[in-house]
Amino acid sequence: MSGTSHGALPIRQLLAAKASKASRRRASSADQDSAVPKRLPRLSGGYLFPILAFGPNNQIAGLKEALVLGRLLNRTVVVHDIRNIYHDAKKGGVKGRMGFKLLYDFDYLAQHHSVVSLEELRAEGWDGRIEAVGHFGKAIWSWIKMTVELNVTAESATYIEFGRFDCTKSVVQRMAKKFMPYKVVGVPLAQKVVPNSMYGVELKWTGKQCHDMYLQASGHLIKSSRMRNITRRFRETKLGGADTPYIAAHIRPYTDLCLKWWHKETYDKAKAAGDCKNGHLYLVFVNETVQHMRRLEETVGRGKAKLFIMSYPELKDVITKMYEKVGLHPFFYEMSDLEAELGYKTSISMLGMVEQEISYQANIFIGSSISSMTGMVMQERFARGIPMENTPVFSSNK
Structure with a gap:
């Protein structure tokens, strides 16, 4: 250049x-923004619980897709802990999950997206039951079963298959209508809303709604003050x-x-x-x-x-x-x-x-x-x- x-x-x-x-x-x-007592309100459409899989970064990519989908469907996204990579303990680490608020600045995220932590929702009386699971193509049962680790279950959920997601108005409206009877819905997400979201997504503003919303969410997921202080x-x-x-x-x-x-x-x-x-x-x-x-x-x-x-x-x-x-x-x-x-x-x-x-x-x-x-x-x-x-x-x- x-x-x-x-x-x-x-x-x-x-x-x-x-x-x-x-x-x-x-x-x-x-740090200054996070101290501002401002948070986006809950959305009237209900809650979107992201069902995430694979390694931690794949899960973060899925969460960003959930933030996009939540906005489109007028649903508040339920934020939960991130699962360690499957072989973590074999490599000298530990099994389990990483606390989301230890990793990321939840308050900053909540200023830009309608989100609620899983802990908050539980404290308000949610019983951990996902009422409906919407999936794009074949339902991936191994992903869905992993919600048990969070004391969340989709065992009695209604399953709704939507085919390929293309971010068009008609597809979004169809999803919103199908989900309407359910307060808490789960969606397995990994390169379903934005192609190549894990690696290879275009790093430029394209004018394509879901793509650009995804990149905006990337700027809203900043590390927590604890992570920044360690750095x-x-x-x-x-x-x-x-x-x-x-x-x-x-x-x-x-x-x-x-x-x-x-x-x-x-x-x-x-x-x-x-x-x-x-x-x-x-x-x-x-x-x-x-x-x-x-x-x-x-x-x-x-x-x-x-x-x-x-x-x-x-x-x-x-x-x-x-x-x-x-x-x-x-x-x-x-x-x-x-x-x-x-x-x-x-x-x-x-x-x-x-x-x-x-x-x-x-x-x-x-x-x-x-x-x-x-x-x-x-x-x-x-x-x-x-x-x-x-x-x-x-x-x-x-």
């Missing part, structure tokens, strides 16, 4: 240098200070079966192809990180920027060794750091949530393709005004 200069610096470099300061200003603004302390103690510029990179071999190939003495992309859907990542992530580091250093000064890495804990040694060969020293957020902050044993999923906030605040964030974790960071950065040239993705060679 070319543009007029400010002194000797191109505009894109100024934007890169200012990104983390801008993110802190937004965080400060969010602040990490930056102050490990990344050189609250104002130190840095790059964050998400290095995510996909699928999980690909991890074993990264540990081999010599990486063979051809042999790994069956397990590695983004096998080119291994070959390019170091050099492409160096390129972005040089771009940032043109603004902040050579050696002044840090490098934060979000990846699998078991790849830390491999990644560190590869970066150190080119003179970069990567920093990681450790489970021990998080557990010291929280005061109890926590999940790999919670670790990932903190890593995402650190990545969100970076001057430059480099993502991995085919990753919902990358997708959530990119969506938030776009929705909250960070230039997309500072949110690239590692190249792929299909």
